Amino acid sequence: MVKKYLSKIYMGIIFIFLYAPIIVLAVFSFNESKSRGNWTGFSLKWYVELFQDHDIRSAFYYTISIALISAVIATILGTIAAIGINSMNGRMKSVMLNVNYLPVVNPDIVTGISLMILYISFNIDFGFKTMLLSHIVFNTPYVILSILPKLKQLDVNMTEAAMDLGATPMYALRKVIIPEIKPGIVTGFLMAFTLSVDDFIISYFTKGEGVTNLSIVIYSMARRGVRPTINALSTIMLTFVLLLMILINKRSNGVEKAKLKRKEVFKK
């Protein structure tokens, strides 16, 4: 009995530790005063200000569009690359895996500066496209890494069986491989998306005039103290992500149930 309570308390502490900062941030987005420590009354004025702030709006637009486009492209590139790497053998495979690890363990600052120098030496104008390219560059290895384990689990005989039954390689890829590794692809996509939204250093070095993302805008506020509009923005983004998570959870629950049902039908 005591043990049960202890474990519950322990869980509670962990959750408070994880979520207290976010809750405080959300609560203070409704604070009337600019101060971060004083509660002076409920108000929605920071939300109003947020929607009137042109800089934050444009940064939000660039953040989301770069995150979406780079995540989609990185997912496509990463899926193809992962399938390729998985079908390799021996030395070549380990070489390829290490080449893929390199950008992951490489510090962001090194990636950022080297990309900046690369663009300068090729005389590419800094702007939306350089930032997008850089995000694709650092996103792709993560997608590959999240898909590879799924491919390892995949029974090699499945593809062969499909082709044996008359499927073309492309058809087998679409109907057998992709559906089997789909959880990996989805994880990879979500990871790429969040990494892109999160990124500051690489974006900073590869951005151009007039193109900034949210992390850069928030960071440049640090000099004069972060405005509560950022609390408001974070709260909105948090709600958005929360809804997305609930949606995904519900959907995957649905899929699980459908699978179970199918199995039951087979048994009969």
Place this chain on the structure above:
Amino acid sequence: MKRKLILAAAIFIFILVATTGCSTEEKETLNVLNYDIYIDKDLISEFEKANNVTIKYDTYSTPEEMYIKAKAGASNYDLIISSEYMIERMINEGMVNKLNFDNIPNYQYIGDDFKNQPYDPNNEYAVPYFWGTLGILYNKTTVDASSDSWAMLWDENHSQRIIMMDSQRDSFGAALKLLGYSMNTVNEKELDEAKELLLKQKPLVMAYITDGAPDIMINEEADMALVWSGEAVSAMSENENLDFVIPKEGSNIWIDAMFVPSTTKNQPLAEKFIDFLCTKEATLRNIDEVWYSTVHTEAIKEVDEELLNNSAFNIPKEDVAKMEMFRDPKEFIELYSSRWTEIMAQK
């Protein structure tokens, strides 16, 4: 298959929207880089409309950050607003264009105190924008400020109620001034004395922080804090018990100024924008937004009474005369850093 089509369509639309978002019609563009919350943003759109140009406005947080990108050739700004020590460095490295002051008639309104400063001794490269100083923000109800001295920060009656800056130049500056030395000293003996003084102060200090001291003062969790004047202005407007003092031994002065980097493609337009920001109307509106002290001789006459009576905004001339600008100590910065590390490491 259908899903893929939707995906492809989504990508296509996004790329379309994104590229049209960037390529505006053939208007003249001006790329401006500034600190955050350092301009009334409506001024930008008004200037755009009045002159039929596009301004790409970006913000940054530290001068070092801005310098790295500019030095590498990865930025194409036409106008940058930054701090005097970084402008000095960039002038020395040939990264700043000389201004054509015929295009900036409103330069006449810039106060003489802010001209001929060491970073630009002949007034050729930069136009001052705002300025500020270092001082003590204190709580009137608990602190006796009659001594008007940096020694206030060493008062044992306020043990554990004093906030210092986590910044070596600023904290050393206060100690050096109290000892009667220059804030830019490179004399090791003087620095050692300052170090001893700061070590003696350490048990009294509640925290060393750079950002957030005003919040703590507003909540009256501390009695005194070493802060920049602009931080003091906003803190004082939130809590009436707070006041600001610039000690009689003298303090530091910093100036943020506008300059045209050598990467510019449209210097005349940049100069026009500088001139626009130097008008009285624009300055008054920027003061409302920024709350740092103004360099404009006409605008200062028309600010609100409340702001005019704020000792951290309207700084007396005799105080300004005693102020000293931080100079780039070049390799001597090591003397400061090593001692600061020792102070921070002391238990």
